[in-house]
Amino acid sequence: MNGQAPTHAPDAAVIEALARAALARIPEPFARHLHxxxxxxxxxxxxxxxxxxxxxxxxxxxxxxxxQPVGEKSAFDSGTLPDRIHLYRRALLDEWVDTGVSLEALVSHVVVHEVGHHFGLSDDDMHALEDGE
Incomplete structure (x- = not known):
């Protein structure tokens, strides 16, 4: 960047790139279940x-x-859609502006949260982990 503020809101490609970078930082043994x-x-x-x-x-x-969370999957599952993490750009941008948190940190937080659901953690479980309980 040239030191100037961006003139356009980050598009879906930017959000996706940030999300893919967040997924790439997830360590083994978890990463092998995310391919x-x-x-x-x-x-x-x-x-x-x-x-x-x-x-x-x-x-x-x-x-x-x-x-379906990893622990609930079966070798007999067939014909089901792949697991998906949906990110909602406009809601992310709104929270980014409201909180002042970097967009990279916000997208990473949301991705890690949704990955937690992939592994069967509830929202309460994740909040407890985040709070160090």
Whole structure:
């Protein structure tokens, strides 16, 4: 960069690059379970997803894991969609502006949180881990 502030909000490609970098930093043995996880960057969660989660404001959802946690998978699973981590660009950008946290740190936090769901951790489990409990 030339020292000037960016004139456009980061696009989906920037968010995806930050997310892929965050995934690349996840250590073994966890990393070996993430190779088949699909990363999807969308502007907002769709209405069906928001309704299913009881969320009225699409800016409240920055990321979501869709899939079956690692411990619940079976060799007999077939015909299912791959596990996916969805990141919602507009909600991420809104939180980035509101919190002042770097976009890289925010995207990394959301990715790690959604990876936690991939491994079967609940939101409460992850908050306890983050709080050092």
């Amino acid at each position: 088949d996880v699909v990363l999807v960057v969308e502007e907002f969660a769709d209405v069906e997803t928001l309704n299913a989660l009881g969320i009225d404001d699409p800016f409240e959802l920055t990321g979501l894991y869709h899939g």
